[in-house]
Amino acid sequence: MEKVWFNNYLADTRRTLDYPEIPVHQFLADSARQYPDVNAILFFDRGITFKELDDLTSRFATFLQDRGVRKGDRVAIMAPNCPQNVICFFGTLKTGAVVVQHNPMYVERELEHQLNDSGSETLVCLADLYPKVQNVRAETSLKNVITFNMDGTPVSTGDDTEDLKDILEKYDAAYDRIGVGPEDLALLQYTGGTTGVSKGCMLTHRNLVANVLQTVEVVGKNYRRGNDCVIGVLPLFHVYGLTCIMNMSVYMGVTMILFPRFEPKAVIEAIHNYKVGVYFASPTMLIAINNYKEIGNYDLRCLHTCVSGSAPLPNEVKEAFRKLTGVEVVEAYGLSEASPVTHSNPVNGKVKTGSIGLPIPDTGMKVVDINTGEECTFHQAGEMWVKGPQVMRGYWNRPDETVNVFADGWLKTxxxxxxxxxxxxxxxSRKKDVIIAGGYNIYPVEVEDVLFAHPKVKESVVVGVPDAYRGETVKAFIVLKEGETATEEEIISYCRTKLAAYKVPRRVEFRAELPKSAVGKILRRLLRE
Structure with missing residues (x-):
């Protein structure tokens, strides 16, 4: 297989790369030297240059060391996309401490679990989120809590918190430079918990540095180093946004335009006004732009690179976006355990609709039969295993789970x-999402592709639900396009013309929206429950 996929690499794409023995924050130091006056961040039209960002991160590092944070300690960040998130990420790494990213939408129970699991003693959070922290603080090991307002205004702090704005003004940039090596931990990236208890993926500086360079080699062909803009709407607390938006932008010396939440109008206006070149997105974000009523008032043809990940990209969405922008969306794939990118269609190369593309440089892949454990050949379905420099060290404090997900150095995806x-x-399909009905394996994506092609359907997902006769049966959850109506029988009858009888949904539920993760992945487990 390896020889075959290498044949479809672009002529200037290397099969293997050289990885410098540097920590992640060296990317920032290099860009601050090369592009000091280029904006690293734009946030509601306010800019922070690479030189300023490097200085601010050093000030935060000085503060952390003053508060007793040492190499290997965990520093938690709970914030949406904003400059403070980036400052605290790189400032933490400069001390040799380990960043723990928390989803700001988590409820107290989820937050308490992750804080205790990671052993974090320091937390930075948006001031509006502090009540959640306050409710669980006594049950955690937290000693230092820093709060901030996204607009940069001071926070009225009590005795139990400190204000980030005050910290960055008070402390200088003369932190103690300590040795941070490639094998040192940089990030505890918690899995979404959509398939069970959330686990912390131990990602080293080598993992994160390698994945930036690997991804640039495949999707970074059109970047204008030192003179380009990237839409930063994917959450930085998720590893997709962290690597592909924050770390790649800092490495390439380009401007990330950050948004605390996805609002189609704001993203469209930013692309139009700032002549944005790069957009990493999820299918739901592309769908929203395609369907935006006033899209004809904007010119999006400045885009030169668009990558979709986190969920399957329907062909109809891809084609509509291409007609709108002139850009072919390339689909890619990753997982938290691999920093995250392992596969991508090549930008400027051969793109296959419905495919996540080829393994990126230095990434091994094999496919294993889920029943026999034997290695599969072409056109045979099996579980994908990967290996490479981007693959995690293991799960934090979970040796048994680590053993279960690895086999002879291969990560089971x-x-x-x-x-x-x-x-x-x-x-x-996800291995856990395969529906077994009457002895037949049914892969949800095949049914969803048919449903999505229905002219009235905006979004769809199918899951297996208990059935007394068949063991499981197929249930479809559907969101209709605005102004459309449909019946359960209409959808089922349509599917009968497109699918084998055993694959046809037996039940259909219409919803106004589907539950999604922060990056737009539909949460099947919640629907099954």
Missing amino acids: GDVVEVDDEGYVCIV
Whole structure:
């Protein structure tokens, strides 16, 4: 398989790369030297240059060391996309401490679990989120809590918190430079918990540095170093946004335009006004832009690179976006355990609709039969295993879970795939999402593709639900396009013309919206429950 997929690399794409023995924050130091006056961040039209960002992160590092934070300690960040998130991320790394990113939408129970699991003693959070922290603080090991307002105004702090704005003004940039090596931990990236208890993926500086360079090699062909803009709407607390938006932008010396939440109008206006070149997105974000009523008033043809990840990209969405922008969206794939990118269609290369593309440089792949454990060949469905410099060290404090997810150095992804005879990979299903009805394996994505092609359907997802006769049966959850109506029988009848009888949904539920993760991935487990 390896020889086949290498045949579809672009002529100037290397199969293997050289990885410098540097920590992640060296990217920032390099760009601050090369592009000191280029904006690293734009946030509601306010800019922070690379030189300013480097200085601010050093000031935060000085503060952390003053508060007793040492190499290997965990520093938690709970914030949406904003400059303070970036400052605290790189400032923490400069001390040799480990960043723990928390989803700001988590409720107290989820936050308490992760704080205790990581052993974090320092937390930075948006002031509006502090009541959640306050409710669980006594049950955690937290000693230092820093709060901030996104607009940069001071926070009225009590005795139990400190204000980030005050810290950055009070402390200088003369932190103690300590040795941070490639094998040192940089990040505890907690899994979403959509398939069970949330676990902390131990990602080293080598993992994160390698994945930036690997991803740049495949999707960074059109970047204008030192003179480009990237839409930063994917959450930085998720590893997709952290690597592909924050770390890649800092490495390439380009401006990330940060948004604390996804609002189609704001993103469209930013692309139009700032002549944005790069957009990393999820399918739901592309759908929203395609369907925006006033899209004709904007010019989005400045885009030169658009990558979709986190969920399957329907062909109809891809084609509508191409007609709108002139850009072919390339689909990619990753997982928290791999920093995250392992596969992508090549920008400027051969793109296959419905495929996550080829393994990126230095990434090994094999496909294993989920029943026999034997290695599969082309066009045979099996679980995808990967290995490479971006793959995590293991799960934090969970040796048993770590052993279960690795086999002879290979990371078991849990995704069922097929590989075609050119090496392009197609996701068939999550291993845990396969529906077994009457002895037949039904892969949800096949049914969802049919549903999505229905002219009235905006979004769809199918899950297996208990059935007394078949064991499981297929249930579809559907969001209709605005102004459309449909019946359960209409949808089922349509599917009968497109699918084998055993794959046809037996039940259909219409919803106003579907539950999604922060990056737009539909939460099947919640629907099954």
